[in-house]
Amino acid sequence: MNRTPKAFLISDGICLLLLLFFLFALPKNLFKSPTSFVVEASNGNLLSASIAKDGQWRFPVADSVPVKFKSCIIAFEDKRFYHHFGVDFLAMGRAMRQNLKAKGVVSGGSTLTMQVIRLSRKQDRTIWQKLLEMMLAFRLEFKYSKEEIIGLYAANAPFGSNVVGLESASWRYYGRDAKSLSWGEMATLAVLPNSPSLVHPGKNLAKLIKKRNDLLDKLVKLKYIDQTTANLSKLEPVPGKPLPLPQNAQHLLNRFKTERNLLNINSTRITSTLNENIQLKVSYILKRYNNRYRANDINNISALVLDARSGEVVSYVGNVYQPDDPLLQSHVDMIKASRSPGSTLKPLLYASMLNDGFILPHTLIPDIPTQIAGYSPQNYDLGYDGAIAADKALSRSLNIPAVKMLQQYKYERFYDKLKKLGIGTLNQPADHYGLSLILGGSEVTMWDLANTYMGMVRTLNHYNTYKGLYNPADYHPAVYVKQTHKGEADVQRNSFLDHASIWSTFNAMEEVMRPGDEGLWEQFSSSQRVAWKTGTSFGFRDAWAVGVTPDYVVCVWVGNADGEGRPGLVGIEAAAPVLFDIFRLLPNGKWFEPPVTKLKKIKICKQSGYKAGENCPDAVEEMVPPAGEKTASCPFHKIIHLDRTATYRVTDQCESVTSMTHKSWFILPPAMEYYYKIKNSDYKLLPPFMAGCDPTSGNVMELIYPKNGASVYIPLELDGSRGKIVLNAAHRNAGSKIYWHIDNEYVATTTNYHQLAVSPPAGKHTLTLVDENGERLVQVFTVLDKDKKKK
Structure with missing residues (x-):
């Protein structure tokens, strides 16, 4: 029986439909059920997983x-x-x-x-x-x-x-x-x-x-x-009750959940960069310290370890994970949390000022009572050095020199620099933070802080690799997902911080808070060289320690996730011991190689740390960052005129020029000198003027507190009576008398140590100081009304 063309068409159509059905019946994604999020260590072993x-x-x-x-x-x-x-x-x-x-x-x-x-x-x-x-x-x-x-x-x-x-x-x-x-x-x-x-x-x-x-x-x-x-x-037993899955990287697992789309990863499983052995040991260290700190109601601790060579995360412990006690808030990933950085930004300011030619490594910085627009920073030990080398101010984490440095550098410039370096939590304009930016007045995350320091380490590590050039990718954040392909280096001539400034900063940081004053030498003794910095936020809410070697960056935070402060929660005591215990886990490599072609040899004044001027008697050659050539010459060495015995200062009114001895003398401003001479016994005061000389030197007195134009508040004492403010002045000449006047009325006379407790009424006042030679110093200050203070 012959088939008609129509029958052929129908049969062919049916065959085509069956073929199409066969081809397309299978869905593109066979299984659409949600899957568990899984984080594996770099060796493929399971670290953490969550239920689908x-x-x-x-x-x-x-x-x-x-x-x-x-x-x-x-x-x-x-x-x-x-x-x-x-x-x-x-x-x-x-x-x-x-x-x-x-x-x-x-x-x-x-x-x-x-x-x-x-x-x-x-x-x-x-x-x-x-x-x-x-x-x-x-x-x-x-x-x-x-x-x-x-x-x-x-x-x-x-x-x-x-x-x-x-x-x-x-x-x-x-x-x-x-x-x-x-x-x-x-x-x-x-x-x-x-x-x-x-x-x-x-x-x-x-x-x-x-x-x-x-x-x-x-x-x-x-x-x-x-x-x-x-x-x-x-003979082997069969399973009974299901076992809990490992929870050895729970905070990284949660981070992966939130960032999976940004990472452009389709699977809910990643092979991370975490070293399983180090991750488990870091977790154990944190648990050990957490058990100790909880006796002081300090409940949370976290640590981040980065491989500076590869730019990968080695260990990520966002908190000591304790899900059975929700009050401890151990679920909060403190590596991502915004917290006050305390002093941990000070090395970045030091490096920036070296990089931009504002200071040299040992430049003397004022360390005296300071009030700037109503803001009065205090050192942790409440003392003053008068003047201190910039690197020593960093190593001792002194607040007043840091504020003085930021005042010179300008907080707007530092704010911009921090943003370029990768601090992404500066959401307010620069004026919102002001000078408090250097003392923890902003917020940072452990992630940003550790990555910023890693960028500095990688820049220095690549000094030879890139032949003195810079790769902006060195400041890219660390990766925690194992990658097989890495992009080509796009090197440039300039960077945020030059090799020499970073190298000088790490040298200064190697001495940061070194044991001795703190009595913690045994605790921190180690053959490994580490550049490190601690930090403590206002109100003892955050304790920090960050350390770097050419191979690793370690950042530790200790505190309470809810922000509650606790006595004793300071970086040197709470975070630094953890930092060094973690470094003991890590391989010990060579120290940073000096970037010799990026260092300039210039003459430095040994006493002041400034570029040597024509009056510096003791100049030494040092290798400094190239911008050091732009810094000012030493302002503290000046030529003074002495009699022929070099015992008294003279002028041409009492000694002939031909009989004078001319000598370079290290002279600090009165307020700096007042404190500096106490801690530096080799500091030589200016000789007195010869009798009969009429000095016209000026600037022999300086008011330490309050500064000109300052506003002060006088609190009430415990018994309800009105308190007093302590006026403080410095005089160049030991044994000099100062006569104090407030609003042109004589108040008192002081000798040697010029301090005076007074209780002037609210309002604006004129303070006049007169010494026995008739030198005058006139300044104004305002006493705030208590009602205005409340407002």
């Missing part, structure tokens, strides 16, 4: 399936898996005969490929669904390899309770990675997808053991294992 959104423990599909599981599941479910195209007709026929004979379903005959389709569709088991599964199984075999199909099965098969997939089952039942399981353990897991209800504490134990043992015997018959291995495997 639907309440199941379901890991993403693994790259490979253990050979033992393949052998077990193929022996148990689908002996001819590698020899069929999705449907095993021999097994199907055998199953039909067994079911007819038993007058019920005793065998399914489904291949692993068909079971993958069934797991993805979750439909009722009917004849039509079975036929559809067979067709889709054929299609699956065309699209996926056998290894991919068994991988899909291993990742999505049910293993009892809320456990889905081989990997999560291995961790939940045995507390280990699937690759490390024995034949007996793997055989136990292989029989579970067929009967997942067998895993139940205290129930079905005999049935589970029998199924496992039958499979072990089958493995012997198929020559996967020998009889001895099977016999030993039968």
Whole structure:
């Protein structure tokens, strides 16, 4: 019978539709169920995992399936898996005969490929669904390899309770990675997808053991294992109660959850850069210190370790994880939290001023009582040095010199520099922070702080690599996801901080708060060279320590997540010991190589640290950052005129010029001199003037407190009476008298130590100081009204 053209068209159309259905019946994403977030260490071992959104423990599909599981599941479910195209007709026929004979379903005959389709569709088991599964199984075999199909099965098969997939089952039942399981353990897991209800504490134990043992015997018959291995495997216990999964990087896991889209990662699993051994040891160190600090109600501690060579995160402990006590707020990732940095930004200011030609490494900085627009910084020890070298001011973390340096550098410029260096929490304009920026008046995160220091380390490390040029990528944040490809270096001639300034800063930081004054030498003794800095925020709310070597950056924070301050919560006592315990875990390498071609040799005044001027008698050559050539010459060495015996100062009114001795003398301003001479016994005061000379030197007196134009507040005493303010002045000549006047009325006379306690009324006042030679100093100050103070 001949077919008409119309019949041909209909049959061809049906065939085309069937073909299209076959081609497109399989969805692009076979499994759409949510998966657990998983963080692995750099060696592939599990660090942390979280349950999927639907309440199941379901890991993403693994790259490979253990050979033992393949052998077990193929022996148990689908002996001819590698020899069929999705449907095993021999097994199907055998199953039909067994079911007819038993007058019920005793065998399914489904291949692993068909079971993958069934797991993805979750439909009722009917004849039509079975036929559809067979067709889709054929299609699956065309699209996926056998290894991919068994991988899909291993990742999505049910293993009892809320456990889905081989990997999560291995961790939940045995507390280990699937690759490390024995034949007996793997055989136990292989029989579970067929009967997942067998895993139940205290129930079905005999049935589970029998199924496992039958499979072990089958493995012997198929020559996967020998009889001895099977016999030993039968003696192994079967799992009972599910085990908790590791929680060794819980805060990084949560960070990955929030940043996965930004990282452009499709999977919910990452192989991180974390070193498992170091991560576990750092966690142990933090727990040990946390147990000690909690006696003082200091509940939280965190640490971040970065590999400066690779730019990778080595250890990430956002907090000591204690989920059983929610009041401790251990879930808060303090590495991401914005906190006051205390003094940890001081090295960045020091480096910036070296880089921009404002100071040299040992330039003397004023350290005297200071009031700037109502702001009065205080040193931690409440003392004053008068003047101190910039590097020593950094090493001792003195606040007043830091404020004086920022006042010179300008806080607006430093604000811009911090932003360029990677401090991303400066959300207010520069004027909002002002000079308090250098004393912790802003907020930073551990992440930004550690990455900024890592950028400095990487810049110095790459001095030879880039032949003296700079790579802006050195300041890019560290990565915590293992990467195989790294971009090409795009080097430039300039950077935020030059090699020499960074090198000088790290040299100064190597002496930061070194033991001696603190009595902590034994605690910090180490053969490893570390440049480090501590910090303490106002109100003892945050204790910091950050340290660098050419290989690593370590940042430690101690405090309370809710911001509660505690006595004794200071960087040197709470954070520094943790820092050095962590450094002891890390390999000890060489120190930074000096960037010799980026250092300039210039003459430095030994006493002042300034560039040597023509009057400096003791100049030494030092290697300094190149911008050091722009710095000012020494302002403190001046030529004075003495009599022929060099005992008295003279003028041409009392000594002929030909009889004078001219000598360079180190002269500090009166206020600086007042404190400097106390701590520097070798400081030589100016000789007195010869009798009969009429000095016209001026500037012999200086008011230390209050400064000209200052506003002061006089508090009430405990008994309710009005208190007093202490006026403080310095005079160049020891033993001089100063006559004090307030609003042109004489108040008192002082000798040697010029301090005076007074209680003037609220309002503006004129303070006049007159010495016995008639030198006058006139300044004004305002006493605030208590009501205005309250406002």
